[in-house]
Amino acid sequence: MRIPEEVILDIKYKNPIEDVISPYVALKRSGSKNLKGLCPFHSERTPSFTVYPESNSYYCFGCGAGGDAVTFIKNIENLDYIEALKFLANRAGVTIPENRYDDSIIKLKQRLYEVNKETAKFYYENLFKPSGKWVLDYFKSRGLKTETITHFGLGAALGEWDSLIKHLKSLGFKIDEMLQAGVIAKSSKGTYYDRFRNRSMFPIMDLQKHVIGFSGRCKPGEEKNGGKYVNTNDTLIYKKSHNLFGMNFAKGNCKDGIVLVEGNMDVISLHQAGITNAVAALGTSFTEEQARLIARYTDLITLVMDSDEAGIKATNRAIGILSALGIKTKVVNVPSGKDPDEFIKLNGGDAFKKLIENASGDTDYMLFKLSKDYNLEIAAEKISFLNKAAEYLSGLNDSLAIDYYAGMLSDKYGIQKSTLLLKINEYKGKNKNKAKKEAIRNIINPKINRAYVNPYKNRNNRICNSEELILNILMKHPEVIDYNGLDENVFISEIAKRIYLSIKKLYSKNTMFDIALIESEYTNEEIGYITGIFVNNSNNVQNFKELIKDAVDALKEESLNLNDKDINNMDNSDWERYMQNIIDKKVNKDG
Ligand SMILES: [Zn+2]
Numbered sequence: 001m002r003i004p005e006e007v008i009l010d011i012k013y014k015n016p017i018e019d020v021i022s023p024y025v026a027l028k029r030s031g032s033k034n035l036k037g038l039c040p041f042h043s044e045r046t047p048s049f050t051v052y053p054e055s056n057s058y059y060c061f062g063c064g065a066g067g068d069a070v071t072f073i074k075n076i077e078n079l080d081y082i083e084a085l086k087f088l089a090n091r092a093g094v095t096i097p098e099n100r101y102d103d104s105i106i107k108l109k110q111r112l113y114e115v116n117k118e119t120a121k122f123y124y125e126n127l128f129k130p131s132g133k134w135v136l137d138y139f140k141s142r143g144l145k146t147e148t149i150t151h152f153g154l155g156a157a158l159g160e161w162d163s164l165i166k167h168l169k170s171l172g173f174k175i176d177e178m179l180q181a182g183v184i185a186k187s188s189k190g191t192y193y194d195r196f197r198n199r200s201m202f203p204i205m206d207l208q209k210h211v212i213g214f215s216g217r218c219k220p221g222e223e224k225n226g227g228k229y230v231n232t233n234d235t236l237i238y239k240k241s242h243n244l245f246g247m248n249f250a251k252g253n254c255k256d257g258i259v260l261v262e263g264n265m266d267v268i269s270l271h272q273a274g275i276t277n278a279v280a281a282l283g284t285s286f287t288e289e290q291a292r293l294i295a296r297y298t299d300l301i302t303l304v305m306d307s308d309e310a311g312i313k314a315t316n317r318a319i320g321i322l323s324a325l326g327i328k329t330k331v332v333n334v335p336s337g338k339d340p341d342e343f344i345k346l347n348g349g350d351a352f353k354k355l356i357e358n359a360s361g362d363t364d365y366m367l368f369k370l371s372k373d374y375n376l377e378i379a380a381e382k383i384s385f386l387n388k389a390a391e392y393l394s395g396l397n398d399s400l401a402i403d404y405y406a407g408m409l410s411d412k413y414g415i416q417k418s419t420l421l422l423k424i425n426e427y428k429g430k431n432k433n434k435a436k437k438e439a440i441r442n443i444i445n446p447k448i449n450r451a452y453v454n455p456y457k458n459r460n461n462r463i464c465n466s467e468e469l470i471l472n473i474l475m476k477h478p479e480v481i482d483y484n485g486l487d488e489n490v491f492i493s494e495i496a497k498r499i500y501l502s503i504k505k506l507y508s509k510n511t512m513f514d515i516a517l518i519e520s521e522y523t524n525e526e527i528g529y530i531t532g533i534f535v536n537n538s539n540n541v542q543n544f545k546e547l548i549k550d551a552v553d554a555l556k557e558e559s560l561n562l563n564d565k566d567i568n569n570m571d572n573s574d575w576e577r578y579m580q581n582i583i584d585k586k587v588n589k590d591g
Contacts, residue, residue: 003085003096005517011085012069012516014092017056020069024076024296027051040076040292041065043324045397052535057515059528059535066531068515071524078242080105081520105236108180112237115173115181116203116211122167123155123201123214132156135200138220142265143345148272153203157196157216164194182213182232196230198222202264204238204282205248213238215245215264215282231283241287244279244294246271253277257300257330259356260286260318262311266304266340273349275356286318288325295325302359304332304340312369319362330359363405366392382413390420394427454495454529463558466551467496468533473544474503475513475534483548490555498522499530 018027018035030036030050039049042063049060059066065075074084083106089096126132127139127149135156139149157164168178175192178184185195199216206212213232218225232238244250246267250258253276261267261280270278281290294301303318305311315331322329332355334343344352360368367389374385389409393402402424410417454464470490474480481504488504491497502518511517515534519527 003082005511007094007096008070008085008516009514011089011092011094011096012056012514014094015069015088016053017058017069017072018051018053020088020091021051021058021072025049038326039063039065040295043288045324045326050535055535057531057535059531064525064528064532066528066535067519067524068531070516070519071527071531075524078239082106108177109237111173111177112181112235113210113212115168115177115183116213116237118168118171118173119164119181119183119214120153120155120201120203120211122164123157123196123203124150124153126156126158127154129156129158131158134219138200142269142341143272144268145272148268151271152268153211154268155201155203157194157199157201159198161193161197164196165192180235182235182238195232199230202245202268204232204243204245206237206243207248207251209248210237212243213240213282217264229283239289240282240284242289242293243282244290245282246279247293250277250279251297254298257298257302258294259302259304260294261304261340262306262314263339263341269341269344270349270352273344273352275349275353285314286321288321291318291321291325291327294322295327299326300328300330302330302332302356304334304356306337306339308337315365316369319366323362329362330356331362331365332356332359363393363396363401367405367409376413386413386415386420387423390423391427394424394431454493463492463555464496466554466558467491467493468536470548470551470555471496471499471503472533472536473548474500477544478507478512480544480548481507483545483552485552486548490552492555492559495526495529499533 021027021037025037025040027035027037028047030047033052033054035051035053036047037049037051038044038047039060039062041049041060042065044062048062049058049065051058057066057068058072067075069088070081070084073079073087074081077084077087079087086096086106088094127136132155136149139154144154165175165178165184168183169175175184179186179192183195184192186192196214196216198219202215202217203211204213204215213235215232216230218228218230231240234240245264249271256277259270259275259278261270261278264280267278267280270276279294281287301322303315305315305318319329319331334340334355338346340352343355370388370392371385373388374381376382376385386409389405393405396402396405403421406417406420406424409415410420470486480486488497488500491500502521503513506513506517515527515531518530522530
């Protein structure tokens with residue numbers, strides 16, 4: 001069963017593309033019709049993410065992501081097609097007729113949320129049982145107030161192997177649902193057991209405040225048996241690398257940015273001390289997805305990391321990821337190498353707020369870290385350091401900042417500021433060449449490239465250009481579908497053939513072409529490819545019938561080339577194309 005087309009279109013047109021996208025991407029006018037912003041799907045500094053209000057679509061010239069409001073919500077909210085439609089329907093107040101579509105996945109997700117919610121409740125209630133008292137005592141010993149424990153929904157997993165299973169069974173949940181939620185596990189003998197035992201429990205919530213997973217800390221003193229922390233593995237509703245502990249609370253309190261700390265316990269004690277914009281990565285190193293999640297709410301992050309070697313590495317990594325997304329970073333070094341949690345206990349929350357206010361920018365931090373690699377007493381090493389520093393500063397986009405730091409280094413290390421600036425400019429020139437080369441490479445071979453969706457793109461651009469031109473005209477001029485000599489056999493690449501057939505099917509029902517109507521038949525990358533063709537502006541051309549004729553002729557000629565050329569007489573590029581054709585056909589048939 002599926003949602004009727006008129007409902008899909010109704011949902012789509014009650015959700016203007018710019019309104020849907022603007023909460024996630026800062027959009028600026030570009031020309032008279034379109035809008036531009038930094039792509040939320042790949043890292044970039046200059047906007048190539050374009051929104052087309054006229055055709056209700058978007059396309060990124062950097063990475064090839066594209067589609068309509070449904071595609072966008074699917075990707076940015078991590079939803080499937082039906083969920084994205086529901087999300088948009090809800091946003092615009094459209095009612096989707098019930099029971100017309102397959103919603104088994106949505107129902108399963110709903111059940112998994114329920115399992116997690118009831119599990120969290122169960123753990124919480126355990127705190128007040130005699131066998132769970134040690135956990136409550138532990139939380140109190142860490143300085144947590146009762147209201148903090150309730151606010152975060154903390155709890156206790158007891159020692160038995162099946163207390164949670166029994167409890168959830170009594171509430172009517174099936175073993176399979178518990179397994180899929182990740183709260184129980186299956187032994188090699190085929191029996192089931194509670195995944196978390198003898199642990200203090202921290203529920204993980206998504207932005208809508210559903211409990212989606214757990215992080216369990218072992219009893220103090222038992223760190224060696226079975227790991228200090230056990231976390232829920234990825235499930236249908238939980239992806240470790242896409243979530244941040246505390247983000248559900250922090251997202252509403254981040255007008256001064258987000259504070260990133262290492263552990264769940266740090267997050268909780270910071271919140272208790274009034275620093276309610278603190279979050280932590282969930283037992284993983286900081287990921288690009290997590291950075292994107294933060295970038296939706298703020299462009300400033302304060303990193304509070306341990307000052308051991310692992311912490312420094314993690315900090316450098318995070319700065320790299322964040323600055324690539326255009327997020328400003330500051331770094332806090334907690335004095336005398338303490339955890340934020342310990343520091344607050346000793347000095348109070350206000351002292352920690354001061355640390356955040358006075359945090360140095362990432363440039364100070366990077367220069368400081370860089371200086372640690374050299375023995376600055378030795379002239380040769382000092383020169384190497386200043387060279388490295390100049391190279392680093394040449395990458396900054398802010399000329400005022402460059403001037404400031406050149407001055408600072410000149411004062412500190414007794415070198416002429418002008419000499420340093422000269423060196424920085426030298427590096428800047430090199431960077432520019434590098435950036436140019438990179439840009440060219442990206443055009444030839446974009447990251448989620450067209451070649452990936454259409455393997456012909458790199459092999460034979462002539463074929464692809466002709467195909468794309470025909471499809472573009474077809475999308476906008478339904479009458480062309482009846483053009484004599486145009487059928488699916490004209491198309492050489494498999495994806496073009498599929499798109500042609502989709503368009504033909506729509507027209508046979510007297511429906512106009514609309515990405516929303518074919519959305520569910522293609523992958524996200526393919527929808528990006530289709531949108532790239534769709535937003536191309538050749539619809540202004542008057543003589544499109546002639547263009548179609550040329551393109552169809554070109555394709556027919558190419559396809560003769562591919563089939564009939566004597567293999568012995570092929571040159572290398574023909575041979576490659578011929579082989580690729582065979583491979584493509586095989587791949588498309590097999591997969
Ligand atoms: Zn992009």
